[in-house]
Amino acid sequence: MAMEEQHPPAEHFALVATLFEASLAVVAVGLGWLVGCRPAETFRLGAADAGWGLLATLPPLALFWLSLRCSWRPLARLARLVDERLVPLFRQCRVAELAAISLVAGIGEEMLFRGLIQGGTAQWIGGTAGVWIGLAAGSLVFGLAHPISPAYSILTALIGLYLGWLWIATGNLLVPIVAHAVYDFAALVYLVNMRPHYDDRADSPGDSNEASGEENPNSW
Numbered sequence: 001m002a003m004e005e006q007h008p009p010a011e012h013f014a015l016v017a018t019l020f021e022a023s024l025a026v027v028a029v030g031l032g033w034l035v036g037c038r039p040a041e042t043f044r045l046g047a048a049d050a051g052w053g054l055l056a057t058l059p060p061l062a063l064f065w066l067s068l069r070c071s072w073r074p075l076a077r078l079a080r081l082v083d084e085r086l087v088p089l090f091r092q093c094r095v096a097e098l099a100a101i102s103l104v105a106g107i108g109e110e111m112l113f114r115g116l117i118q119g120g121t122a123q124w125i126g127g128t129a130g131v132w133i134g135l136a137a138g139s140l141v142f143g144l145a146h147p148i149s150p151a152y153s154i155l156t157a158l159i160g161l162y163l164g165w166l167w168i169a170t171g172n173l174l175v176p177i178v179a180h181a182v183y184d185f186a187a188l189v190y191l192v193n194m195r196p197h198y199d200d201r202a203d204s205p206g207d208s209n210e211a212s213g214e215e216n217p218n219s220w
Contacts, residue, residue, distance in 0.1 A: 013089060014097035021101065024108030028116040037123055039115025043173040053178025056166055060159050060183050067155060068195075074151040081148055082191065090192045098188045106181025113142045113160060114167050114176055135164040159183075 028039040067075050090098065118138030122130040143157025163176040 014093045014101060017089075017101045018097075018104050021104040021108040024112045025104075028108070028111040032116050032120065035120055037116055037120040039111040039119060040173060041115070041119075042167070042171055043115075043177075045174060046172070049170060049172045049174045050178050052170060053166075053175040054182055056175060056179040057182045057186065060162060060179070061186055063155070063159070064183070064187055074149075078149055078151040078155075081152070085148060087191050090188055093188075093192065095189060095193070098192065099185055102181045102185035102188060105184050106177045106179075109142075110163065110167075110173060110177045110180055113138045113145075114164055115173055117141050118164050118167070131168060135161065135168065138164050 031037075032039045068079050070076065090101075093101070118134040120134070121137045122134030124130065125133055139157045139160035142160030142163075143153040146153055146156040163180055166176045166179060167173055
């Protein structure tokens with residue numbers, strides 16, 4: 001999800017987040033028209049490719065699960081930042097609203113980062129080199145668009161590489177869209193409705209140092 005820092009009123013957050021993610025698709029189409037790139041050109045509906053997209057959520061979900069449980073300090077700090085900055089934004093959202101945000105995020109962000117940036121770069125450079133440079137460019141910008149912390153940006157860029165590879169491997173933008181949307185939805189439902197909130201865990205033994213917030217959250 002590319003929207004982290006702005007905090008609209010809780011009762012309007014789901015609508016604002018959905019409109020923001022939808023605007024990314026509009027931006028992708030508009031910029032694509034200017035540069036001669038159609039970001040949804042390879043999008044095709046199909047049950048088989050939708051199934052591949054659903055199956056493709058397993059590796060990033062495994063990475064998500066491991067990152068929340070890893071004791072390595074950058075990832076432990078990242079888990080705290082997610083609890084402190086992201087979870088409160090979505091806490092008032094119903095499951096249906098989380099589903100809507102996730103679906104529109106999958107469409108809008110994949111059209112922008114994969115369809116436009118990755119595809120446009122590949123088209124501009126041409127050949128095999130263009131394909132891989134486009135993959136790197138789309139993933140890098142995808143990571144930079146999620147600047148909560150260095151660890152978060154790197155993990156997001158790695159997921160961007162994976163989503164971009166899915167697009168290259170299948171030739172159908174539907175596959176990374178489905179993988180992105182389902183991943184976002186599963187992660188948000190878990191973080192908001194299933195995982196104990198950070199403030200609920202702050203008083204537990206061993207958490208006092210992390211809860212004090214003495215370290216710079218943007219440092220490694």
